[in-house]
Every structure is written in C-alpha cells, then in structure tokens.
Amino acid sequence: MANHSDKRFPKAMFEPAQVDEKLAEKIEKPSLNFWQDAFLRVRKNKAAIISFIILMLLVIVTFVGPYINGYDSETQNAAHSNLPPRIDAVADVSWLPFDGTWENRSGEKLYPYEERGIEESYWFGTDKFGRDLFTRLWEGVQISLLIAVLATAIDMIIGVSYGAISGYFGGRVDNIMQRIIEILTGIPNLVIVILLILVLEPGILSITLALAITGWTTMARVVRGQVLKLKNQEFALASKTLGATDFRIIFKHLMPNMVGVIIINTMFTIPNAIFFEAFLSFIGLGLQPPDASLGTLIEDGFKVMLLYPSQLIIPSIVISILMITFNLMADGLRDAFDPKMRD
Known part of the structure; x- marks a missing residue:
C-alpha cells in the first residue's frame, strides 16, 4: 500500500514553497478613496449608466430643440391647427x-x-392654435426642469441646514424643531398651492414656493438621523476637544460624511418635483397659457386624445422617460454610496 502511494504522490510534490518576504505586505487591490470607489460601483450598474446617457441627451435636446426646426412656440396659425x-x-x-x-x-x-395644401412639416404636429408642438414640448421641458431644480436646490439648502442643526444640538432645540416639521408635514401641498395662488399669480414662482415650503422636511429628517449617528464618533469629539466651533464641526466635519445621502435624496426629489409640477398644471393650478410645461401640454392633449392622440402621447412619453431615468440613476447612486454594497 505504501509503495502504491509513493507512485501516485512523488516526493517532489511535497517540497516546501519558496516565500518572498518582500511580497508579504504587498497590497493587491489599489487603494481607493470614497469617490473613486463609488464611481467604480456606479460604472458597474448598467441601468444607471444608460439612464445617465439618456438624460444627458434629453437635456441637450431640451436646450437645442426649440431652435432646430425654425418655428416659434407662440406663433398661431389657424390654417395649420391640429396637424x-x-x-x-x-x-x-x-x-x-x-x-x-x-x-x-x-x-x-x-x-x-x-x-x-401645406408644404411645411411639423415634426410633432401642431395644437388647436396651429402652434408647433416640437418647439413647445422642449420649451415646456425647460420650464419643468427649471422648477424642479430650483425647488430641489431650496429643499437641499434648507433641509440640510435645518436637519443638521436639529440633530447636532439635540435636546429641547431638537424637540421644538421636530414639532415644527410635523406641523408643516401635516399641511397638504394643495392647500399651500391654493393659498399661494390667491396671493401670487399662477406661475413659476408660486409653484416653486409651494414645492419648497414643505418639500425640505424629508431632507431635514434624513440629515438629522445621520447627524445623530455621527456627532458622537471619535473624529467629531476630537474636533470639539481641539476647540472647533459647532458651526465648523457641522459643516466641515459632519457634512462631508453625509454627501452620499444628500445626493441620493436630491436625485429622488427632482422627479417628484417634475411630477408635482405636471400635476398642478394638469388640474389648472400651475402655469397658465400661453406658457408651456409638460403638465400643460399633457392637459391640452388629454382634451383631444380621442381625435389627436399624439398630442397626449408625445409629452407623456417624455415625462415618463424623465421620471424613469432620474429614479434609476438615484437607485444606482444609492447602491454606490452604500458601504454595505461594496465588493
């Protein structure tokens, strides 16, 4: 039996391996900072990358589109109506x-x-007043994105500052500030919009204010939770021991550790703001004619969808693409910034 084993496993197979001590401390995987690591993980998410490319193309067309075919968005021509x-x-x-x-x-x-006897071509047709829908669509997307970005920027500035202060100081300050948030959250957005329209004229300003008045509360709660988790960690306590002011600790040390969460919530806020603006315009509380937005275009198309379905379908497709791409990008960023998702 022993002779048989020796033939199957020659002695040369059991010689000790040569170990190079210089390679003992070698790091095989390159050292990456937080942003490099997040970028590599985002790049692996095909849905997020494709959504980003589609969104960039859509944004480019949004700003170039109104000047492509040479038609004005407000010029009416009754002879060219509903083409x-x-x-x-x-x-x-x-x-x-x-x-x-x-x-x-x-x-x-x-x-x-x-x-x-019309020789001109209207790429997306015309509305009941003979206005070119291709030009009006991209100008409407511009306004919808403008309102969404403005409202989201206000939400981020107010929400981050409010939540960071509330979570950092805690105690009675946190208790009072959180009760204020609960009161604002309990007020329906439509009530705020109607009140603003009674004071201001319907338009970009009133819609942006309506979105901003209560929209920042979600961001504030998320940031507060992160600050409560981070403020007692070693780096924050060390800064406080060295004499750093509360303002410096919040915005210099705690804020950089919450950038991922802030970006993710911002990416989810933008499509919500686009949809809310479209909803307000659809029910007549948003922009008023002749101004165009995705909501007003969908509302005009809804009235004639049985006769001229393209007037409803085209802006509906565009707003759906915007919603889907922003949400897929937000999902990809959430996975990239989450340490638990690391390989």
Whole structure:
C-alpha cells in the first residue's frame, strides 16, 4: 500500500514553497478613496449608466430643440391647427407614426397636409392654435426642469441646514424643531398651492414656493438621523476637544460624511418635483397659457386624445422617460454610496 502511494504522490510534490518576504505586505487591490470607489460601483450598474446617457441627451435636446426646426412656440396659425406629426426623412417608414396622416374612428386614413395644401412639416404636429408642438414640448421641458431644480436646490439648502442643526444640538432645540416639521408635514401641498395662488399669480414662482415650503422636511429628517449617528464618533469629539466651533464641526466635519445621502435624496426629489409640477398644471393650478410645461401640454392633449392622440402621447412619453431615468440613476447612486454594497 505504501509503495502504491509513493507512485501516485512523488516526493517532489511535497517540497516546501519558496516565500518572498518582500511580497508579504504587498497590497493587491489599489487603494481607493470614497469617490473613486463609488464611481467604480456606479460604472458597474448598467441601468444607471444608460439612464445617465439618456438624460444627458434629453437635456441637450431640451436646450437645442426649440431652435432646430425654425418655428416659434407662440406663433398661431389657424390654417395649420391640429396637424399630425410629419418628418419627411422617415415619412415612408410604415411603422413610424410620422407620415403626416390621421386615422378617424372608422379606420379611414386622412391626409390633412395634402388636403390643406401645406408644404411645411411639423415634426410633432401642431395644437388647436396651429402652434408647433416640437418647439413647445422642449420649451415646456425647460420650464419643468427649471422648477424642479430650483425647488430641489431650496429643499437641499434648507433641509440640510435645518436637519443638521436639529440633530447636532439635540435636546429641547431638537424637540421644538421636530414639532415644527410635523406641523408643516401635516399641511397638504394643495392647500399651500391654493393659498399661494390667491396671493401670487399662477406661475413659476408660486409653484416653486409651494414645492419648497414643505418639500425640505424629508431632507431635514434624513440629515438629522445621520447627524445623530455621527456627532458622537471619535473624529467629531476630537474636533470639539481641539476647540472647533459647532458651526465648523457641522459643516466641515459632519457634512462631508453625509454627501452620499444628500445626493441620493436630491436625485429622488427632482422627479417628484417634475411630477408635482405636471400635476398642478394638469388640474389648472400651475402655469397658465400661453406658457408651456409638460403638465400643460399633457392637459391640452388629454382634451383631444380621442381625435389627436399624439398630442397626449408625445409629452407623456417624455415625462415618463424623465421620471424613469432620474429614479434609476438615484437607485444606482444609492447602491454606490452604500458601504454595505461594496465588493
């Protein structure tokens, strides 16, 4: 039996390996800081990367679009009212709805461009006043994004400062500040909007204020929770021992450790603000004609969706893309900034 084992396992297989002591402390994986590590994990999230690319393309088209086809968003032409989308380059592609035709309820195909003798092409069609919907759509996206970004910036500034102060000082200060948040949270947004419209004219200012008055409370609660967790850790106590002021500890030492959470909440706030603005405009409490936003365009298209469905479908697709891309990016950033998700 022993001879058989020696043949299967020669003695050369059991010689000690040569160990180089210089390689004992070698680090195989490169040292990465927080942002480098987060970027590598975001890059692995294909949904977040694709959403970012789509969003960037959409933003570029939003600012370039109104100047592409040469039509003005407010110029009315009754002879060109309610025209279907037509793009000459793809008009012959049967499965694309850009051939400049309508279908009535009986399935009969109509040719409004030829019937009216119109040679121009409106890529997304026109509304009941003959205004170019392609230009109005991208100007409406500009306004919707402007309102969302302004409201989110105000939410971030107020919410972060309020939550950090409340969580850091704690005690009676925290108790009073949290009761104020509870009172504001209990007030419906629609009530605030209606009150603001009674005082201010419906428009960008009133909608932004309505979004900002109560929108910052979520950010404040999240930041407060993070400050309560961080303020008693060693680096914060060391700074306090060395004589750092409360303001410096909050904004110099605690705030950088909450950047990930703040960015994530901001990314989730933007699509919520876009949707709320569209909702207000849809029910008539937002922007008023002739101003355009995604909400007003969807509201106009809703009125004629049985006759001219493209007037509703196109802005609905755009707002859906905005909502989906922002949410997927927020999910990707949440996973990237979460230490528990590290490989």
